[in-house]
Amino acid sequence: MRFKDVFSIIGPAMVGPSSSHTAGAVRIGRVARHLLGELPEQADILFYGSFADTYQGHGTDLAIIGGLLDFDTDDPRIPNSITIAEQLGMKIVFRPGKGQFPHPNTAKLIVRAGEREAIVVGASIGGGNIEVLGINDFDVKFTAMYPTLIVFHEDRPGMIAEVTRILSRDSVNIGHMSVDRRGRSGEAVTVIDVDGSITDALVEEIEQLSTVKEVRKVDLTERSGP
Structure with a gap:
């Protein structure tokens, strides 16, 4: 636990x-x-x-x-x-x-x-x-207690494996994953919360995958403002 x-x-x-x-x-x-x-x-x-x-x-x-x-x-x-x-x-x-x-x-x-x-x-x-x-309008579940990657992508074989390969290579440990899609081979979203920080370079690399449309990072441990 x-x-x-x-x-x-x-x-x-x-x-x-x-x-x-x-x-x-x-x-x-x-x-x-x-x-x-x-x-x-x-x-x-x-x-x-x-x-x-x-x-x-x-x-x-x-x-x-x-x-x-x-x-x-x-x-x-x-x-x-x-x-x-x-x-x-x-x-x-x-x-x-x-x-x-x-x-x-x-x-x-x-x-x-x-x-x-x-x-x-x-x-x-x-x-x-x-x-x-x-x-x-995707059904997902996460707590935002940890840094979280939100990956909007096409529902294609091997896409999630590509993302997890990049995370593993950078020694980023996955704590929880949630996936939803709008029909087979349609639009999908994968939400991954991780232990440790998510760098901008990591986000940019995942965005370069051919089936990825957009990547967002939710990290409430970061303080900022307007």
């Missing part, structure tokens, strides 16, 4: 009031930011379950936007995140989601910058921990 570090036991350093409604929401927002690869120009945020009922009172709206600004869970700017985002030109819409949802604390983020779009469905499962349950 992998040691998950003290964060998974006592929760993160954070701006309150709730690890589920704020810290977890920040992390969901950061996943969407990293998947998009830049500051969103537009953010359409759907809340489900408990999130939909209490997001304003618990600051979940502020937390999600703080994550989109790539603030960490303890960033003192989170209470002012919506103001900061709007000053940077971000257009924000909050609305309740409709239909089934996988967890009481679920959010769906649709973010855009120029012609780029990223869609993330994530659930805050307690203690600041999250599960990402969907990206760009």
Whole structure:
């Protein structure tokens, strides 16, 4: 069993009031930011379950936007995140989601910058921990607790073996893998969380594979900002 570090036991350093409604929401927002690869120009945020009922009172709206600004869970700017985002030109819409949802604390983020779009469905499962349950309409599952590679590719024989060969050569250990596809020989995504850092050179090499369309890195251990 992998040691998950003290964060998974006592929760993160954070701006309150709730690890589920704020810290977890920040992390969901950061996943969407990293998947998009830049500051969103537009953010359409759907809340489900408990999130939909209490997001304003618990600051979940502020937390999600703080994550989109790539603030960490303890960033003192989170209470002012919506103001900061709007000053940077971000257009924000909050609305309740409709239909089934996988967890009481679920959010769906649709973010855009120029012609780029990223869609993330994530659930805050307690203690600041999250599960990402969907990206760009693919069904996947990962926690973003570790550096994570997201590889969009064609569903072709040997593609995953090529990616794992590159990781093995660079002594990058795979902790978990999730794969989904849109039909046989169609579009697919492979999500790989790893032990250790993911270098830009590694991302670029995987992007050069003939069946790969795009590679994104989600690494919430990195601190940055707008």
